[in-house]
Amino acid sequence: MDYATLLQVLDSTVRLATPLLLACLAGLFSERAGIVDIGLEGKMLAAAFFSAAIAAITGSVWLGLLAGIAAALVMSGIHGLASITFRGNQLISGVAINFLASGITVLIAQDWFSQGGRTPSLMGGGRFESITLPFAEALRGVPIIGPLYYELISGHSILVYVAFLMVPLTWWILFRTRFGLRLRAVGEAPEAVDTAGVSVVGLRFAAIAICGLLTGLAGAYLATGLQAGFVREMTAGRGYIALAALIFAKWRPWYALYACLLFGLLQAVALRYQNIDLGGFIIPVQVMDALPYILTVVILAGFVGKAIPPRAGGEPYVKER
Amino acid sequence: MNDTPAIELKGISKAFGPVQANKDISIRVMPGTIHGIIGENGAGKSTLMSILYGFYKADAGEIWVNGSHKDITDSQAAISAGIGMVFQHFKLVQNFTVLENIILGAEDGPMLRPSLARARGVLKQLAEEYELSVDPDELVENLSVGHQQRVEILKALYRQADILILDEPTGVLTPAEADHLFRILDHLRAEGKTVILITHKLREIMEITDTVSVMRRGEMTATVKTAETSPEQLAELMVGRKVLLRVDKTPAQPGEVLLDVQNLRHVDDAGVERLKGVSLQLRAGEVLGIAGVAGNGQSELLEVLGGYADASGAVTMKGVSLPLSGAGADGSARRKAGIGHVPEDRQEEGLIMPYTAWENTVFGYHRDPHYQSGMLMNNARIKEEAQDKMTRYDVRPPNPNLAARNFSGGNQQKIVLAREIERDPDVLLIGQPTRGVDIGAIEFIHQEIIRLRDKGKAILLVSVELDEIFSLSDRIAVMFDGQIMGERMPGETDQTELGLLMAGVTERPEGKLIDAVDASLKEKEAREARQHD
Numbered sequence: 001m002d003y004a005t006l007l008q009v010l011d012s013t014v015r016l017a018t019p020l021l022l023a024c025l026a027g028l029f030s031e032r033a034g035i036v037d038i039g040l041e042g043k044m045l046a047a048a049f050f051s052a053a054i055a056a057i058t059g060s061v062w063l064g065l066l067a068g069i070a071a072a073l074v075m076s077g078i079h080g081l082a083s084i085t086f087r088g089n090q091l092i093s094g095v096a097i098n099f100l101a102s103g104i105t106v107l108i109a110q111d112w113f114s115q116g117g118r119t120p121s122l123m124g125g126g127r128f129e130s131i132t133l134p135f136a137e138a139l140r141g142v143p144i145i146g147p148l149y150y151e152l153i154s155g156h157s158i159l160v161y162v163a164f165l166m167v168p169l170t171w172w173i174l175f176r177t178r179f180g181l182r183l184r185a186v187g188e189a190p191e192a193v194d195t196a197g198v199s200v201v202g203l204r205f206a207a208i209a210i211c212g213l214l215t216g217l218a219g220a221y222l223a224t225g226l227q228a229g230f231v232r233e234m235t236a237g238r239g240y241i242a243l244a245a246l247i248f249a250k251w252r253p254w255y256a257l258y259a260c261l262l263f264g265l266l267q268a269v270a271l272r273y274q275n276i277d278l279g280g281f282i283i284p285v286q287v288m289d290a291l292p293y294i295l296t297v298v299i300l301a302g303f304v305g306k307a308i309p310p311r312a313g314g315e316p317y318v319k320e321r
Numbered sequence: 322m323n324d325t326p327a328i329e330l331k332g333i334s335k336a337f338g339p340v341q342a343n344k345d346i347s348i349r350v351m352p353g354t355i356h357g358i359i360g361e362n363g364a365g366k367s368t369l370m371s372i373l374y375g376f377y378k379a380d381a382g383e384i385w386v387n388g389s390h391k392d393i394t395d396s397q398a399a400i401s402a403g404i405g406m407v408f409q410h411f412k413l414v415q416n417f418t419v420l421e422n423i424i425l426g427a428e429d430g431p432m433l434r435p436s437l438a439r440a441r442g443v444l445k446q447l448a449e450e451y452e453l454s455v456d457p458d459e460l461v462e463n464l465s466v467g468h469q470q471r472v473e474i475l476k477a478l479y480r481q482a483d484i485l486i487l488d489e490p491t492g493v494l495t496p497a498e499a500d501h502l503f504r505i506l507d508h509l510r511a512e513g514k515t516v517i518l519i520t521h522k523l524r525e526i527m528e529i530t531d532t533v534s535v536m537r538r539g540e541m542t543a544t545v546k547t548a549e550t551s552p553e554q555l556a557e558l559m560v561g562r563k564v565l566l567r568v569d570k571t572p573a574q575p576g577e578v579l580l581d582v583q584n585l586r587h588v589d590d591a592g593v594e595r596l597k598g599v600s601l602q603l604r605a606g607e608v609l610g611i612a613g614v615a616g617n618g619q620s621e622l623l624e625v626l627g628g629y630a631d632a633s634g635a636v637t638m639k640g641v642s643l644p645l646s647g648a649g650a651d652g653s654a655r656r657k658a659g660i661g662h663v664p665e666d667r668q669e670e671g672l673i674m675p676y677t678a679w680e681n682t683v684f685g686y687h688r689d690p691h692y693q694s695g696m697l698m699n700n701a702r703i704k705e706e707a708q709d710k711m712t713r714y715d716v717r718p719p720n721p722n723l724a725a726r727n728f729s730g731g732n733q734q735k736i737v738l739a740r741e742i743e744r745d746p747d748v749l750l751i752g753q754p755t756r757g758v759d760i761g762a763i764e765f766i767h768q769e770i771i772r773l774r775d776k777g778k779a780i781l782l783v784s785v786e787l788d789e790i791f792s793l794s795d796r797i798a799v800m801f802d803g804q805i806m807g808e809r810m811p812g813e814t815d816q817t818e819l820g821l822l823m824a825g826v827t828e829r830p831e832g833k834l835i836d837a838v839d840a841s842l843k844e845k846e847a848r849e850a851r852q853h854d
Contacts, residue, residue: 178428178436185414185425192412195376196426196476197397311415319376 003144007151009268014156015226016271017264018163019044019218019235023242024249024256025163025170026214032174032251033207034187034312038094039079040215041239042101047072047219049105052119052230053112055126061224064126068223069216075101076212084204087316098239106232119223119230128157128225159221166214170253183207187310190317200317218242244296250307263292325388327352327484327515328373328404333382335368342368344539346382350484350532355506355516357526357547360536361559361759362730366519367409369536370486374406375399386484400427405477409488411469415462419455419472420444423479440479447478451508452501463850465842466614467498474505485509486517491525495614496787496820497838503529523552523566524788535559560760570771573795576605579779580626580660580748585634585645587621593852595621596632597803603748603779608770610794610811611783613823618803619783620665623752626781627662628655638748656685661741663734665752665783671737672725679707679721682740710739715765731762738766742773749773752783767793787816801825802845 023040030037047068055064075097082093106117113119136154139146174180186193186203194200222238223230245263249255269276270288277283299307326349335343342365350356360366372379375393384391386402393399399406413422420437423444428436441457448454453471461469470490477485487506491499506516506529518530526533527547534544535558543558556564580603587596595618603609613619624630631646638658644650652662664670672681683692683703692699707721714735716728725733734754741749754770755763770793774780784790790797791811799806799822806822821829821838825845830837 176433178431178433181421181425181428181433185417188416189412189414192414192422192425195374195396195406195408195412197395197400198426 007147009272011151012268013261013264014160016267017260018160019222019238020242020245020263021163021257021260022214022218023239024245024260025166026211027243027246028251028256029207030211031313032187032310033183033204034190034310035083035204035208036090036314037211038091039097040242041235042098043072043075043212043215044219044239045101045105045235046075047216048223048234049109049230051220052122052223055122055224056120059125061126061128064224065220068220069213072216072219073212076208080205080208083316084201090314117232122224122228127228128159130155130157157225159217159225167253167257187312190312241292244292247296247307248299266291326350327387329385331383333372334380335372335377336380341539346541348534348541350515350517352515353510353513354531355510355518355529357530357533358517358519358536359526359533359555359559361521362757364536365539366536367488370488370519374404400480403483405480405482406486407473407490411473413461413469413472416460418458418460420457422461422472423476427480443479444475447475451505453505463846465846466493484515488519493615495824495838496816497824497834501835523555527552537561556760564760565764568767568771568792573607575607576777578602579605579639581637583635585625585632587625587630587632593849595803599805601798601805603781605779606774606777607795608774608780608782608793610790610797611800612787612790612797612819613800615785617800619800623665623750623783626750628652652685659747661744661746661749663737663741663751663754667733667737672733674726675724677722677724678736679704681725681736682707682710686744710743714739730757731759734758734766738769748779750781755789787819799823
C-alpha cells in the first residue's frame with residue numbers, strides 16, 4: 001500500500017467516523033444522565049430523512065440541517081416523555097423509536113417524492129460542500145505533510161469539523177462545568193441530585209435534548225454530507241455501532257473519539273477492499289462489518305479492563321426515602 | 322433563652338393510600354438543642370422528617386421555621402430555610418470525590434474550578450471546628466461508612482444549615498464511630514445548631530438528647546424532657562403497654578458440639594474474599610452471638626451455613642461432614658440435616674411476598690411426605706397447620722389466606738420463625754431477628770429464642786444490634802473483615818471492648834479510640850480496593 005492509498009483510506013475513515021462520533025457523543029450525554037438510548041439509530045434516520053427532504057424542497061442545506069435537528073429533537077422528546085415523565089422502560093421506548101423512524105421516513109418519502117421511499121438526489125446548495133482549509137493548495141506540494149494536510153485534514157464538510165471539535169467540548173462540559181457535574185451525578189445517583197435540590201427531570205431532559213441535537217447533526221451529515229440524499233434504512237446500523245463505541249469508550253469523550261476512529265477505519269477498509277486476501281487466506285467483508293460488535297462483546301466480557309456504565313442507567317427515578 | 326422554636330410543625334397529616342402515616346402531628350423544636358424522635362418502625366418518623374425536608378408534601382398542616390411560616394415544597398426550599406438532612410441511606414455519588422459531592426447543587430457559578438477551591442477552604446475550616454475531617458480528594462466509594470456519613474453532615478453544613486436532621490444515623494456505625502458522631506453532634510449543639518435525631522434506640526436518646534418526642538402509629542404520643550424520663554417509660558409510650566426490656570434467662574447448660582465449622586472461606590462474585598478462614602463451634606443449649614458491623618462477612622457466613630453460597634473449609638453437623646459446594650449444598654439438604662434458617666432479609670430470602678401466609682409456612686419443607694397427598698400437595702393440611710402456627714406465634718391478623726406482604730415486619734418475622742422453629746431443628750441460624758420489628762414483637766421473638774435454647778437446641782445469632790447480642794448470647798464472637806476477631810463471655814466484656822473488636826482493633830489503643838478505629842477501617846477499605854482491581 002502506498003502513501004496515497006493510505007491517505008485515502010484514512011480520509012475515508014474520518015468521513016465514516018463522523019456520524020459514529022456524533023451519535024456516540026449523543027449517546028454519551030444521554031447515558032451519562034442515566035437514560036439508556038437504544039434509539040440513536042432511529043433518531044439519526046429521522047434526521048437524515050428530514051434534512052434531505054427539506055434540503056431537496058428548499059434547495060438550502062442549512063434549512064435541511066435545521067429540519068433534521070428538529071426531527072431528532074422530537075424523537076428525543078418522545079423518548080423523554082415515555083422514559084422520564086412516565087417512567088417507562090427505556091429500552092422499549094428506544095426500540096419503538098427505531099421502528100417508528102424506520103417506517104415513517106419511507107412512508108413520508110413515498111408520499112412526498114414518489115421515488116420508492118427515497119428523496120431526490122441533492123445538488124448544489126442542497127449539500128454540504130467540502131471546505132478547503134487555508135494554505136491547503138499552497139502546501140500540497142510539500143512532501144509527506146502536504147498531502148496529509150490536503151487530503152486528510154482539509155477538504156471535509158463543516159459537520160466533520162464540528163464533530164471532532166465536539167470531543168474536547170464534551171469533555172470540557174462534563175468535567176469542568178456545573179452542568180456537567182450535575183449531569184454525571186444524575187446518571188450515578190439521582191437521589192443525591194434530588195436531595196441537593198436540583199431537578200432530576202430537568203437535567204435528564206436537558207441531556208436528551210443535547211442527544212437529539214447531536215443525532216440530528218449525525219443524520220443530516222449522512223444524507224447531506226456523506227451522501228447526496230436519503231435512501232431507506234441509510235443509517236445501516238450506525239446507531240448500534242455508536243452504542244458499541246460508547247461501551248468501548250467506557251463512556252468517556254476522548255475514548256469515544258478513538259473508538260469511533262477505529263470503527264470508522266474498519267468500515268473504510270471493508271468498503272475499499274471487500275474481501276481481504278492474507279496470503280491465500282481470505283477474510284470476507286462480513287468479518288470486518290461484524291468486528292465492531294465482536295470487539296464490544298470482548299470488552300463487555302471484561303477482557304480489556306472493566307467497562308462500568310453509569311450506575312443509575314436504565315432506571316427511571318422514583319423518589320424514596 | 323430564645324423562646325422561638327427553630328422548627329414548629331402544626332397539625333401535619335400525610336396518607337399514602339389507605340395508610341395514614343402521619344396524623345395531626347404538632348411539635349416544637351427549640352434552637353440549640355438535640356431533639357430526639359423515637360418510635361417503632363413504621364411509626365411515621367421518617368415520613369414526618371421527609372415532609373420537613375420537602376421530599377413529600379403534607380396533606381395538611383403548617384411548617385414554621387424560626388418563627389416564620391414556610392411553604393416547603395421541595396428540597397431546595399428546605400435548604401434555603403436552613404434545614405439539612407442526613408438520610409439513613411446516604412445520598413452520595415459514589416464515584417465522585419468528597420469535594421464534588423459537597424458542592425453538587427450548591428455550586429457558586431457555572432464553572433467548577435472556583436466552587437471547588439472555595440469548598441476546599443470551607444471544608445478545612447469545618448473539619449477543625451467540628452472534628453469532621455475527611456480527605457477532600459478521596460472518592461466516596463473508598464471511604465468507610467462512618468466517613469461517608471461525615472460527608473453528608475459536611476454537605477448540610479456547607480449549605481449553611483442551622484437545623485440538622487439525622488435519620489437513624491448509628492445503624493451502620495461501629496460503637497466507636499457512633500460515639501464520635503455524638504461528639505460531633507455535641508459540638509454542633511454548642512455552636513447553636515439545632516439537631517433532630519431520629520432513632521429507634523432508647524440508649525441513644527437517653528445519652529444525647531435534651532428533649533424527646535415519641536411517635537406511635539403515625540401519632541405523636543408525647544414530648545418530654547429527656548432528663549425527666551426513663552427508657553422504660555419511653556418504651557411504654559412507644560408500644561402503648563408495659564414492655565420487658567431485659568430478657569429473662571437462666572445460665573446456659575452447654576452440651577455436646579453440634580455444629581463444627583473449620584477454616585471457612587468464601588469468595589463473592591466480584592472476586593472479593595468475604596470469609597477469610599472462619600472457625601467456630603456451636604454447642605447444644607447455647608446461643609452464640611455473632612456481633613459486627615454489617616458487611617463484615619456475617620451475611621456470607623449465614624449463606625454458607627444455610628446452604629446457598631459455596632465455600633471451602635469443613636463443616637460437620639453432629640460429626641457428619643456437610644458438602645459446601647455442588648450437590649447436597651442447598652437449603653433443603655441443610656434443613657434435612659437439622660439446620661433451620663431464619664435469613665437476615667426476610668422479604669427477599671425468608672418469604673415470597675406475594676404468596677399467602679399458609680404457603681409461606683411450608684417453603685423449604687414442602688417436599689416432606691407429611692405435606693403430600695399422592696402427587697399433589699395436601700393444601701388442606703398445610704392450611705390447617707398454618708392456622709394453628711399463626712395462633713400460637715401470635716401473628717396478627719391470624720389469617721393464613723393473606724399475602725405475606727400484607728403483614729407488618731414483626732408479623733412477617735413471626736411467620737418465618739414459626740416455620741423454622743416448628744420443624745424442631747437441632748441448630749437454628751438466625752440473622753437480624755428483630756430488624757424492622759416492633760418492640761412488642763421483639764420481646765416475643767427473644768423469648769422464643771431463649772425457649773428454644775432451653776430445649777437443648779443450638780442457636781447461631783447474627784445481629785448488628787449490640788444490645789440484642791448482649792441480652793441473648795451465652796457466648797459472643799466478633800466478626801470483622803471476614804474473620805472472627807475474638808470470643809468473649811457477655812459477663813466479662815463491655816460495649817467498648819466489643820466495639821473495638823468490631824472495628825478490627827484487638828488491643829486497647831493508647832491514644833484516642835476513634836483514631837485507632839479509623840486507621841483500622843481505612844486499612845480494610847484499602848485491602849478491598851486491591852482485591853477489586
